[in-house]
Amino acid sequence: MNTAHLPLDDLKKYGIIDQELSFSKKLNEKDIEKFLKGFIMIAENDKHRITFQLQDNNTKLDVHLFERDESLLTLLEQSKKEVQYSTERELDDDRNELDYHRKVMVFNDQENKVEEFDLLKNALRLTNIILSRKSQKESNRYRIELLNLKSFLQEQMNKFPEKSKEITRNINIVSGEIQTVNSISHKDSEPTKNENIFNNKDNGLLEESVELKGNKQPEIEKEEKQRGFKR
Known part of the structure; x- marks a missing residue:
């Protein structure tokens, strides 16, 4: 794969590619293809969520970091008992007060998974x-x-x-x-x-919901709706 035009330093910094210029093993070929086409990639770790998107003909990596008021694992566990509400804010926007998201975690017992909704958008x-x-x-x-x-x-x-x-x-x-x-x-x-x-x-x-996974380590998520890969 020709990676000459990609922002290699930034991709290495966030573990999306390694020193040998190979994409992370957490990404399959379909994930990589979507990412290179401009879809947003999302990784989760504890209270933090980070999004990555290639821009300007794949020459620039746009990165945004968000923080919740509760850890993801706590929300996942508690949502199995009752619906959970949490606040998410972007950390790299000078604390713009309008950039406030109230997230809702709901356990889907039919599919045995937790889904996330935005209180306003959904x-x-x-x-x-x-x-x-x-x-x-x-x-x-x-x-x-x-x-x-x-x-x-x-x-x-x-x-x-x-x-x-x-x-x-x-x-x-x-x-x-x-x-x-x-x-x-x-x-x-x-x-x-x-x-x-x-x-x-x-x-x-x-x-328009979002499936969440309870991994303790940061992991690239792969959804085509509001979380994972999206336009």
Whole structure:
């Protein structure tokens, strides 16, 4: 493989290629092909998530580092008991307050794996999942998360008036989901035990979710949706 045009020093620094200019053994041929075509590669380790993407005709490596408020392994374990919520921020953007992500970890017992959603970007799908459990406790926790997110967005509206259009759109999304949760919760006031999280049979329910793995060491993940490889 011709690697002359690639940012070799940066690729070596992050272990994507070795000193012999071979790609990491954690990557198969399909992974490498996607990476070279501009897909984003993601690695996880404890509280940190790092993303890599080749840009400028594969001559530049774009790297972003994110940090969670809880370790990945803790979230994975706890999500098997109940839905987990965590905050993720980018560390290399001068602490931009708008770059705030509330992540939701849900255990898919049908496929025996944990999936990750973004509270804002995947609000509609999350609402479907949470309400399908018919658990007043889970619905209340979810409602509180949405209300907190709405308050955060309203604060950002005052701080960043130049972003008002985008923030207003996001506030409307969150407000709509709060209204949905409130209307359903009033009808189903009694919690039901042992409900399947994914008993909604919509085939697209998990389409934008992210599969997480509990590896202790950093590992290149390989998903084509919001995590792993994506456009």
